[in-house]
Amino acid sequence: MEDSAWVRLGGEYIVISVLACPGRRIELQIVGDDVRTPGLWDSEMFMTVDDRLPSNWVAKVGEGGVVELAPCRWLEPGFWEAYFDRDPDAVAAFEDELRQILSEC
Numbered sequence: 001m002e003d004s005a006w007v008r009l010g011g012e013y014i015v016i017s018v019l020a021c022p023g024r025r026i027e028l029q030i031v032g033d034d035v036r037t038p039g040l041w042d043s044e045m046f047m048t049v050d051d052r053l054p055s056n057w058v059a060k061v062g063e064g065g066v067v068e069l070a071p072c073r074w075l076e077p078g079f080w081e082a083y084f085d086r087d088p089d090a091v092a093a094f095e096d097e098l099r100q101i102l103s104e105c
Contacts, residue, residue, distance in 0.1 A: 006032030006039055012049060016101055017057075017070035029070070031098070038094075054101045071097035 007013065007030070016038060017029040026043040056071045068075055073093045082090035 007041065007045070013046070014101065014105055015046075016098060017068065017074060018043075020067040022065040050105070052104070054104050056097055056100045071100070073097060 013028075013030040013032075015028045015030055019027045019029070019040060027040040028043050028046060029038050029040050031038050053069075054071075057069050058072045058075070060068045060070075060075050062068065073079065074097060079090055079093070083094050
């Protein structure tokens with residue numbers, strides 16, 4: 001892929017969470033260029049230019065050995081469903097945590 005509304009070749013993106021499932025690829029969650037919605041992307045598409053971790057990230061190991069690195073509030077069961085349903089509390093939690101991540105970049 002050479003063109004997308006989400007990401008562009010050579011672009012720099014801030015990783016807002018990481019999802020690693022045993023036996024599968026590692027996915028990075030970013031907010032794309034023209035789309036304000038967070039999306040998961042294969043980590044093979046990216047290279048690290050800054051290795052600092054946001055201070056609001058926690059690590060969670062879940063069922064089947066799934067590892068997630070993200071703000072604690074985003075790891076609550078049902079958070080992403082509520083966010084994509086535009087629940088005001090979930091949207092506010094997303095924005096608060098994203099603001100913290102961006103402030104540390």
